[in-house]
Amino acid sequence: MTADSTLGLHARDLTKAYDEIAALDALDLSVHPGELVALVGSNGAGKSTFLRLAAGLLEPSAGGVRIDGYAAGSIEARDACSYIGDQPSLYGDLSVREHIEYVANVHGLGGWPTYADTLLATLSLGDRVDDLPVRFSRGLRQKTSLILGLIRPFSVLLVDEPFVGLDPAGQDALTEILVATAGGGAAVITATHQLAFLERTTRCVVLDDGSAVYDDAPDLARIAPFLE
Amino acid sequence: MRRRRQVEDQDWIDSVYKAYLAAIGAAVAIFYLSPLFGSGEATPSLVREVMDRGPGILGLCISVLVLIGLRSGARGGPLAPEPADISFVLLAPLRRPTALRSAAIRQARGVVFTGAVVGLVGGTIAFRRLPGAPWAWLAVGIGIGVLAALVAWGAALVASGTGLHMRLATAIGVVLVAWATYDAAASATTSPATQLARVGLWPIEWSAPGLIGIGFALAVAVLGLTVVGGVSIESAQRRAGLVGQLRFAATIQDVRTVMVLHRQLAQERPRLVPWRRFRARGSRLHGCWRRDWQGLARWPASRVARGIALGLLTGLAMAGAWRGATFLILAAGAAFFVAALDANDGLGEEADHPERPAGYPVPWGTLIVSHLAAPAMVMSIVGVVALATYAAFTSSVTAVGIGAVSIVGAVVVGTVGAAAMVVLGAPRVDGAFALGFPEFAALFVAARQLFPGTLVTAAFLPVALAGEGGIENGSRAIVPTFIGVVVVTIGITSWLRSREIGVS
Numbered sequence: 188m189t190a191d192s193t194l195g196l197h198a199r200d201l202t203k204a205y206d207e208i209a210a211l212d213a214l215d216l217s218v219h220p221g222e223l224v225a226l227v228g229s230n231g232a233g234k235s236t237f238l239r240l241a242a243g244l245l246e247p248s249a250g251g252v253r254i255d256g257y258a259a260g261s262i263e264a265r266d267a268c269s270y271i272g273d274q275p276s277l278y279g280d281l282s283v284r285e286h287i288e289y290v291a292n293v294h295g296l297g298g299w300p301t302y303a304d305t306l307l308a309t310l311s312l313g314d315r316v317d318d319l320p321v322r323f324s325r326g327l328r329q330k331t332s333l334i335l336g337l338i339r340p341f342s343v344l345l346v347d348e349p350f351v352g353l354d355p356a357g358q359d360a361l362t363e364i365l366v367a368t369a370g371g372g373a374a375v376i377t378a379t380h381q382l383a384f385l386e387r388t389t390r391c392v393v394l395d396d397g398s399a400v401y402d403d404a405p406d407l408a409r410i411a412p413f414l415e
Numbered sequence: 416m417r418r419r420r421q422v423e424d425q426d427w428i429d430s431v432y433k434a435y436l437a438a439i440g441a442a443v444a445i446f447y448l449s450p451l452f453g454s455g456e457a458t459p460s461l462v463r464e465v466m467d468r469g470p471g472i473l474g475l476c477i478s479v480l481v482l483i484g485l486r487s488g489a490r491g492g493p494l495a496p497e498p499a500d501i502s503f504v505l506l507a508p509l510r511r512p513t514a515l516r517s518a519a520i521r522q523a524r525g526v527v528f529t530g531a532v533v534g535l536v537g538g539t540i541a542f543r544r545l546p547g548a549p550w551a552w553l554a555v556g557i558g559i560g561v562l563a564a565l566v567a568w569g570a571a572l573v574a575s576g577t578g579l580h581m582r583l584a585t586a587i588g589v590v591l592v593a594w595a596t597y598d599a600a601a602s603a604t605t606s607p608a609t610q611l612a613r614v615g616l617w618p619i620e621w622s623a624p625g626l627i628g629i630g631f632a633l634a635v636a637v638l639g640l641t642v643v644g645g646v647s648i649e650s651a652q653r654r655a656g657l658v659g660q661l662r663f664a665a666t667i668q669d670v671r672t673v674m675v676l677h678r679q680l681a682q683e684r685p686r687l688v689p690w691r692r693f694r695a696r697g698s699r700l701h702g703c704w705r706r707d708w709q710g711l712a713r714w715p716a717s718r719v720a721r722g723i724a725l726g727l728l729t730g731l732a733m734a735g736a737w738r739g740a741t742f743l744i745l746a747a748g749a750a751f752f753v754a755a756l757d758a759n760d761g762l763g764e765e766a767d768h769p770e771r772p773a774g775y776p777v778p779w780g781t782l783i784v785s786h787l788a789a790p791a792m793v794m795s796i797v798g799v800v801a802l803a804t805y806a807a808f809t810s811s812v813t814a815v816g817i818g819a820v821s822i823v824g825a826v827v828v829g830t831v832g833a834a835a836m837v838v839l840g841a842p843r844v845d846g847a848f849a850l851g852f853p854e855f856a857a858l859f860v861a862a863r864q865l866f867p868g869t870l871v872t873a874a875f876l877p878v879a880l881a882g883e884g885g886i887e888n889g890s891r892a893i894v895p896t897f898i899g900v901v902v903v904t905i906g907i908t909s910w911l912r913s914r915e916i917g918v919s
Contacts, residue, residue: 244773266776276770280685280710280760289709292702293775293782319685319713 193256195219195374196241196268196343200250203236203397210236212397213250218376218390220342223369225385225405226378228394229414234378235273237394238345241376242270254343266294271336273348273378275328277320283307283331284316287338294339306334309360325352333361337368344368346377350384362387382407437532444536457544465545466616471599474609477563478595481608482588484567488574489584490682491650494518494643495658501651512644519572519643523636526568527561534560537615547618559615566611566632572639575646607631654680668864669841671763674756678718685713703782707761707789718757725754726797729825730804733818733875737809737882744879747801748872751825754797755833755871758790763837772916779916783838784908791830798822805878817877817889824874824900831907832867838914839863874900 196218203211211233218224226234239245241252243260257263278286284303291299307313310330315323320331329352336346346365350358358381366387369375377384385391385405393401393413400413457465487493496505496518504514538556542549574584594606604613604624611628657680664672689712693705732747762783765772772782805818842860876896881889 242774244770260773262776262778265774268774270770270774272770276768278710278764278768278771280713280764281706282709285706285709289702289706290775292705293777319687321685 193253194342195222196252196254196376198237198241198250198252201237201240201247201252202249203233203240203245204248209397211240211247214394214397214399216392216399216402218343218374220372220374221369222390223365223375223388224377225388225391226376226394227380227382227385227391227410227414232394233397234394235347236397238270238347238376238378239272241343241345242268244270267341268343268345269336269339269341270345271332271347271349273351275320275325275332277328277331277335279319279321281319282317283312283320283334286320286331286335290335290339296338296340299338303334303338306337306364309364310334310357311360326354326357329353330357333364337364342373344373344375346375348378348380350379350381385410437528441532441536441539455544456546462545462619466619467602468599469616470604470609470612471595471602473559473612473615474606475592475595475599477566477611478588478591478606478608480563480567481570482585482592484570485574485579485584485588486581488571488576489579489581490680491575491647491654493568493571494522494575494646494651495654496651498652498655498659501648501655505648505651510644511646515643515646516640519640523565523568526564530560530562530564531557532560533564534558541618545619551618555615555617559612562611562614562629562632565636569632569636569639572643573635575650576639576642577645578647664841667841668860670756670864671766671837671840675763675767681717683715683717685710686715689713703761703785704788707786710761710764711789711793722754722757722793722797723800725750725757726800727804729754729797729801730806731808733801733805733821733878734808736875736879737805737814737818739882741879741883744872744875747875747878748825748868751794751797751801751829752833752868752871755790755794755829756836758793758797758830759786759833759837761789762786762834766837766840769916780912780914783834783911783914787830787834787908787911790834791826794826794830798826811886813886813890814881817881817886817893820893820897821875821878824897825871827904828874828900828907829867829871831904831911832870834911835907836864836867838911870900870903 196216198214198216201211201214201216202209210231214233214237216237226237228234236245240247241254241259243264246260252259254264255267257267259268278289281289287299287303291303304313307316310333312327312330312334315327320328323331329349333346333349336344344365349361349365353361362384365375365377369389377388385407388405391401391403391405391410392399393410395413401410403409484493494515496515500514500518505511534556535553536556537560538553541556542552545552570588573579579587591606591608595608598604598606598609604610604622607628609628610624611632613622614625614628616622617625657676661673661676661680664676689709691712693709693712728750729747732743732750735743736747765782765786772779775782777785802815802819802822806815809815809818842863874896877889877892880892
């Protein structure tokens with residue numbers, strides 16, 4: 188199997204059970220480069236569990252996920268996949284710029300300052316680069332977390348509830364960034380309750396009790412019944 | 416009624432358990448501390464020296480306690496009401512002073528008990544050598560212990576109840592310490608702390624200033640209870656959550672979490688403006704070195720001071736061990752290990768936020784090892800402070816040489832030992848040990864928690880052996896100890912390198 192034939196994210200028979208309760212139930216899902224997929228569903232549907240499994244933060248009970256052909260959680264998959272969690276996870280002792288520098292260094296990335304400045308300006312964080320994000324409000328910490336997820340190289344981007352805590356301008360800016368990222372060739376999967384965002388996606392997957400009950404173009408009229 | 420009886424029963428059992436632990440602690444302290452003060456009846460010249468210098472030194476200790484109390488109070492201490500008490504009692508239309516005073520009185524019982532135990536140990540050590548009736552020394556020891564604890568606790572209550580600003584609280588405390596330092600240097604009795612300390616000599620010589628000291632201590636405690644209603648709800652709320660978490664972390668013996676929560680409780684925040692800025696550059700693993708220094712450059716002054724103080728304490732304990740008080744290498748090992756835990760903060764941040772390293776294309780073990788260089792450098796600085804302090808109290812060049820080699824070993828094994836502790840996190844006894852006897856699980860937990868600190872202590876063995884059996888003894892121990900340290904360090908580093916990030 189060559190890496191080229193397996194680019195993007197491929198989940199097969201993916202199951203995650205906590206005791207007797209299945210958070211994900213034999214899910215099959217593929218997301219190809221250039222796709223912007225919205226993962227929707229009510230609370231507890233399994234969206235976050237799926238993203239955490241794909242990021243290698245959880246171990247599947249059965250089945251598996253491959254990122255660009257590599258098992259989720261492996262060094263190669265971690266190199267290819269960027270995960271932005273729903274709760275910003277930030278170091279307590281580094282400023283925004285120091286965070287960016289460290290993440291860029293760990294990924295062996297050169298020439299990051301220019302792109303960092305662009306992201307900082309887009310998300311209106313340019314004047315806070317020397318501040319400690321641990322002292323930020325929820326929205327500003329979320330923006331910092333987004334920048335850290337976007338600054339590093341990746342071919343698959345997993346984003347969990349990225350719009351929570353963002354002001355309207357931030358939400359619009361983030362939407363444009365995600366659209367541009369998919370346009371640039373990355374496979375982007377975003378778990379969200381933001382129905383307005385669906386219009387900008389190329390595909391929508393609805394999860395219900397750990398299973399995909401809808402997987403097609405984002406059509407609000409067809410999706411709405413699953414979210415009631 | 417049933418609930419009240421249950422609470423009363425719990426209090427009784429709790430008190431008996433505390434007394435049991437205190438009795439063991441006091442017995443151990445007396446056993447190990449007594450040799451430090453020699454044996455046999457003190458000579459008249461020694462008694463005179465104790466009378467001249469004792470109150471000054473004891474007064475200085477009391478004033479330092481008051482300084483700590485004032486600073487704690489300025490941060491909202493010492494009360495830490497339960498979160499539910501804040502929601503349902505302090506926000507209710509009740510008089511806050513009444514509600515808080517009863518909580519303060521409950522806390523005062525524990526303060527008095529602790530002070531009494533410490534005083535009992537002091538009194539027991541004193542009557543073994545100094546003239547005077549044993550019962551008098553015990554009574555005075557307990558009394559001084561209780562009053563010293565009460566004055567520090569009362570100072571904290573006054574500071575929190577009056578909303579004293581941290582700078583003012585620190586300034587008042589520093590003035591008191593400086594005043595007591597003058598008394599100690601001049602063998603005078605002018606500061607309230609020294610006057611209180613004078614009580615400690617009553618079995619030998621009655622002195623009226625002691626009464627002023629007692630009055631001062633009681634007045635501060637009563638004043639604290641009077642102003643307790645002014646405690647800030649914001650501080651109480653912050654402390655309530657943190658103290659609850661801190662107790663839980665201490666119960667499960669999660670050292671890193673205890674350390675982080677204690678910093679939050681002490682409002683020890685990273686500096687907004689670093690001591691020094693680092694320009695952006697670096698390779699993949701060089702990035703860890705730079706990242707750690709960026710974090711270290713934001714250490715607040717209090718943490719820097721703590722590092723230096725721990726270095727001083729290590730050096731003093733080494734000097735004590737060199738002079739024959741062998742058990743002091745335990746203090747040296749403990750102080751140095753605590754400094755190493757602080758120094759491993761960069762790695763600690765990674766361990767606190769596992770989602771971040773889990774997303775890096777670098778094996779967790781490699782990342783851990785990359786985070787060891789900066790703490791090793793910090794520990795070298797702490798080691799230099801320790802060595803300088805130790806050298807100031809030892810006249811022989813060979814002694815300094817033995818100390819230097821011991822410190823090099825302690826730096827190396829302390830850095831990797833503290834890193835291992837950070838990476839291990841809280842002990843888990845739900846594995847193979849859960850099926851065995853609880854005693855084995857407890858032994859396992861104790862061994863696991865004490866192991867890294869014990870290794871650091873072992874690095875100081877040549878100093879202790881030289882103190883006990885002469886320089887030749889210490890010199891002979893250098894090579895085997897150093898080889899042991901190197902072997903253990905290689906072993907721990909290999910183990911750290913093989914770590915994988917935990918997934919669930």
